[in-house]
Each structure stands twice: as C-alpha cells, then as structure tokens.
Amino acid sequence: MTPPTPLRTPRPATTAAGGPGGPAGRRPRPRPRPRRRRVLAVVSLGASAVLLLAADLAAAAVGEHRMADRIAERHPRLTAAPEVGIDGFPFLYDLARGSHPRVRIRAAATTAQGQPVNASLDLTDVSERPGGTYTAATAAGDFTVPYSALGTRLGPGTTLSAADGRLKIGRSFFGFPVTVLAEVGLDGDTVTVRPVSASVAGRALDPSDPRIAEAFQGQDRTLPELPMGMEPDGVSVDADGITVHARAERVALD
Template identity: 55%
Template sequence: MIRRPAAGRRRLLRIALASAAVLAALPVADRIAAAVAEERIAERIAGRQSALVGTPQVSIDAFPFLPAAAEGTLPRVAVRADAVTREGRTVQASLELREVSERAGAYTAATAEARFTAPFGSFGDDLGEGASFSADEEGRLRIDRDVLGLPLTVVAEVRLTGRTVTVVPVAASFAGRPVDPAGPRISAAFSGRERTVPELPGGLTPTGVSVGDAGVTLHARADGVRFT
C-alpha cells in the first residue's frame, strides 16, 4: 500500500476545504446578486410611476439567478406596490412580468399581467352612507345597509365593457323579503356609478374585473412592455 506524504494529504485537504467554502458561498452570492437586481428594478419603477406609495416590492423568480442573468433574460419578475388614484382611492397593484431582459439600460418584458385591487372601503359613500361591502359565494358584490331601521341587501355584478366598469344589481332583499333589483329606487342608487379605467402604465389593456375577499380587482395585460 502506497501512503501519501503528510504534506500532500494536507494540501489535498486544503483544496477540498477551499472548494467546499466556494460551493457554500455560491448560493449566498447568487442571492445577493438577485437582491441587487430586484432593488434596481424597484427603483426604476418607483422613479417613473408617481402614483406609487413608497418603493414597490420586487421578486425575481430565477434560481440560480446568476446563470439566468448571464443569459440576459429573467423568466419571471413579480412586482407588488401600493398606489393612489387621481380621485384619492387606494389601490393594491401586482404585476407579473415574463421573459424580462435588459438592453442598453432599459428593461423589456415579453408579457405583463397586472391586477389592481381597490379595497371595499374605497367605495366610501358612493353606494349608500353606512353601507358595508363584501364578496358573495359567486364572486359578486354584496352591499348591506339599513333603511328605516330594516336591513337592505343588494347583490350586484361588476362588469367591464371596454374601459368602463359598471355595477349592475341582480338580486335584492328588504327585511328578508326578495325585491326587484331593477326597481326604481335600487336602479336610481346605482345610476351613474360607472367608472372609466384611466390610461394604465406600460400599455396595459383592461381584460376583466372580479370581486374577491380583498375587494374589486381590475385585470390587465400587455405584450412587449418596455420601461427605461
């Protein structure tokens, strides 16, 4: 049996330990690089969207990050932010960017899908002072309030036509008894409550609207989004 000299074994041990240290440090370095990229994208978005409140949260879905960055394309980037509309309504925005690349200091995404959620509280007194809002089991808007000390419940569908959002009552009850949702009093309460979707950033086009536990959500999409 041939024994290696002690000096040779120590050298192999040092090489093995150094290699292990490098391998252990790779995930840390990869995460740091990803965090730096996330911060750069967040600052770029915040600097160009005055409606945002604070700095958005950016998450890059690419692990390991460095090989994807070296190829020049990130498969998925998620962005979450708080914003305020021109009317002063609060909105929670989430954006999913696919195939994001950087060229000459500008970012380009092959596709972008966004959701803008307005909490129920942002409706204020638009549909009746003292009203409370929630989502029913079928994803419709439920409005409850008291009229002359008796409970009134109206269930409405939130619809998107082009860039116009309307709230259309489809069921109602007063003091536990069904009433016609198309009756004059209920119709008058909802008349003129349309909302026109303003121009969205990045060329996003409205595609739909939904009601959930967090509020009313506008869905939008765009292709070939570029933000410099």
C-alpha cells in the same frame, strides 16, 4: 569445564525524554488516508458552493433593489416602495445573458382621482436596455380597489363584501337592513355594476325596483389608463375588493 556465558542483547539508548534513542528512533507520522482526503475535498467543495450561492443571492437582492428604485422614480403616484422579486437561478447567469425569465412586482398607488389601488404585476422574459430601461415579452396585471375606498362613494353606513363572486352591498333604509347582490362586469374599459337580487329585512325585493335602480345610477366606472399599455380583459370580486385583470405583450417598463 566452565559453562559459556549467555549472550545479552544490548538495550537501545534512551533520550532525556525516555523515548527511543535520537531522532532516528521516532515513529514516522502516518500518511493521510484516501478517505480523509475525500472528506477534505467534499468539505472544500461544499464551502465553495455555499459562497457561490451567497454571492448569487446577494447579487439578486441588489438587482431587485435597483429595479424597484427605477420603478419608484418613474411612478410618482406610488404610496410606498414597490416590492420586486426576480426569479431564475443562478441570477448571475441570467444577468450575464441579459434576460430574466420572470419578474414579480407588488405596489400600492393612487389614481389621478386619489383612489387607492393595489397592483400586482407578473412579467416574463425581462431584459434591461441601455439607459436603465426594461422590456418584457408579456405582462399580466391585477389592479385591486379595496372595499374601504369603494364604500365611501355609496354613502355613509354602506358595507361592501364578496358573496359567491358577486358584490354584496348592505345599508340601512329607514331603519331596515337592505341587502343587494350585484354582478360586476367589464364592458370595454368600463366596470359595470348591475343588481341581480335584493331584500329588505330579509324579505325579497325586485332588483328592478325604481329605488334600487336609482341607487345604482352613475355607479359604472371608466378605468384610467393602465401602465405599460395593458388592456383590461376581466374583472372579479373577492375578499380584498374589486380586481381588474389586464394583459399586454412586448411592453416597456416606463
């Protein structure tokens, strides 16, 4: 008896490329996994946030430049373009509601007498009005006159500096070094200078000495009109010069 022939499983047909037969034999592409979708969503959200931040920063820069131009147009005594910083984020939201929480301004100018002064202003709740004008709820200002400008008024060879909050004045008198410490104060709208100690070649001298009193005659200074109607409320002496501090409420940036 002849044994039965074993069955053979037919091989799948191959394509010219050697793969399983025909398109029906190709493996389907794997579906995107949930984790991959989450990553793509996070990347898309991050890109949108970066674009929004860039747009907000660009709008803030335009707003600061516009305000600086307005200030420069109305204050011809400025010696350089003012620096304006507008606080608050997002800027576009504050712009839409018409008010910025804080604006900082730095500017260099000269007085009517030609004396240089560096101004630093800090404004709160700043709003723009029709016509391009600005108002602020409060304004605090520091106006500093550098020692280089003050020394020229006291004669050649005079040096000025700060010493423990007082004004230190140094010069030569018949070849001997003279040092005077003076208290700088504010009396209304007048800056006063009063000697409190003095020495000649390291030897103590009575600050009420007639020669010292004569040197300080006429050294008080009446302040010019401050911007935005600010009123002086203090004076200080530091490394940069003599600074007058002033404040005002409900002001207009004219």
